[in-house]
Amino acid sequence: MPEGAVHQSLPVIDVSPLMDASESGIRAVAVEIHAACTGPGFFYIRGHGVPDAVVAGARDQAARFFHLAPEVKANTKANQMHRGWHAMGGAVMEGAKKADLKEFYSMGLDLPLDHPVVAAGQKLRGPNQWPAEVPGLRPAMEAYYAEMMRVGGLLMKAIAVSLDLPRDFFAPHYTLPLQRTQAIFYPPQAPDDTDGFGVAPHTDFGCITLLWQDGSGGLEVRERQTGQWIPAPPLPGTFVINVGDLLGRWSNDRFASTPHRVVNRSGHERMSIATFHDPNFDAPIDPRALGATEPRYAPTTSGGHILECFDKAFSYRKKD
Numbered sequence: 001m002p003e004g005a006v007h008q009s010l011p012v013i014d015v016s017p018l019m020d021a022s023e024s025g026i027r028a029v030a031v032e033i034h035a036a037c038t039g040p041g042f043f044y045i046r047g048h049g050v051p052d053a054v055v056a057g058a059r060d061q062a063a064r065f066f067h068l069a070p071e072v073k074a075n076t077k078a079n080q081m082h083r084g085w086h087a088m089g090g091a092v093m094e095g096a097k098k099a100d101l102k103e104f105y106s107m108g109l110d111l112p113l114d115h116p117v118v119a120a121g122q123k124l125r126g127p128n129q130w131p132a133e134v135p136g137l138r139p140a141m142e143a144y145y146a147e148m149m150r151v152g153g154l155l156m157k158a159i160a161v162s163l164d165l166p167r168d169f170f171a172p173h174y175t176l177p178l179q180r181t182q183a184i185f186y187p188p189q190a191p192d193d194t195d196g197f198g199v200a201p202h203t204d205f206g207c208i209t210l211l212w213q214d215g216s217g218g219l220e221v222r223e224r225q226t227g228q229w230i231p232a233p234p235l236p237g238t239f240v241i242n243v244g245d246l247l248g249r250w251s252n253d254r255f256a257s258t259p260h261r262v263v264n265r266s267g268h269e270r271m272s273i274a275t276f277h278d279p280n281f282d283a284p285i286d287p288r289a290l291g292a293t294e295p296r297y298a299p300t301t302s303g304g305h306i307l308e309c310f311d312k313a314f315s316y317r318k319k320d
């Protein structure tokens with residue numbers, strides 16, 4: 001099979017024209033993004049300018065963290081702000097029979113406890129939790145997070161243009177974003193485990209997801225037209241981008257979030273780093289603001305929607 005045949009239905013988009021910000025460059029990328037977001041809902045990007053060293057740093061430091069003893073990792077156990085270590089068994093996707101076979105470490109925008117939105121009690125806000133045993137994790141994840149913020153911002157410009165909006169339409173909604181970066185660790189799935197998933201079929205909660213995956217493979221996307229699961233294999237130097245529920249709702253279903261899942265059949269551990277590039281907590285999510293004349297959804301807020309999804313999916317939110 002020629003290289004590329006496997007992922008022929010998932011386009012690879014060169015986003016480098018977004019960096020010089022010329023009108024024609026943004027338009028050209030916007031056309032490709034529009035086709036991808038109204039089609040498979042998934043695409044790869046290259047030409048994003050994220051240094052290899054930033055990706056390798058985050059991966060290496062996160063791997064060190066995951067290899068610590070569970071009782072050490074538990075010192076940064078996920079809190080109500082969704083920051084820290086989520087042990088195996090804590091995430092159940094909607095409709096799934098079993099918990100996901102994964103553990104993950106989650107960080108977001110680092111706000112001190114005396115920051116006005118934290119002091120005002122806005123949920124999911126506050127400082128990150130860092131493990132003393134892996135001092136390199138913080139600088140590595142912060143550098144990676146900043147790069148995802150940059151690339152996410154570029155993509156949202158092209159998405160705005162692709163939806164016939166001014167290119168900076170989304171920018172005011174990303175001044176204190178709910179963007180979260182999660183390093184995810186999947187143990188090898190036992191060959192006799194036929195109904196387990198690294199991540200059970202789900203759609204992502206937020207606007208767009210930027211995913212780095214290692215070389216193991218295992219990510220699968222449900223093809224819209226056929227309902228078949230197709231692989232989204234690792235392509236060196238790319239990120240996988242997909243539309244989440246919040247952008248589906250905001251765009252009045254012009255863009256749709258596509259179900260995907262992970263099964264780690266590689267026989268060894270798998271790692272990925274998912275970044276959910278989501279707007280400010282109180283960003284109004286109203287299809288009419290994106291041009292819908294017959295809105296299918298009532299207005300909500302970014303934070304309201306994400307909290308609702310978290311409450312359903314994560315056991316740590318149900319305990320205290």
Ligand SMILES: O=C(O)CCC(=O)C(=O)O
Nearest residue numbers: 184199213219262272274
């Ligand atoms: O690890 C992956 O490849 C995908 C992870 C994912 O779908 C998620 O965390 O929402």
Ligand SMILES: [Fe+2]
Nearest residue numbers: 202203204260
């Ligand atoms: Fe996902």
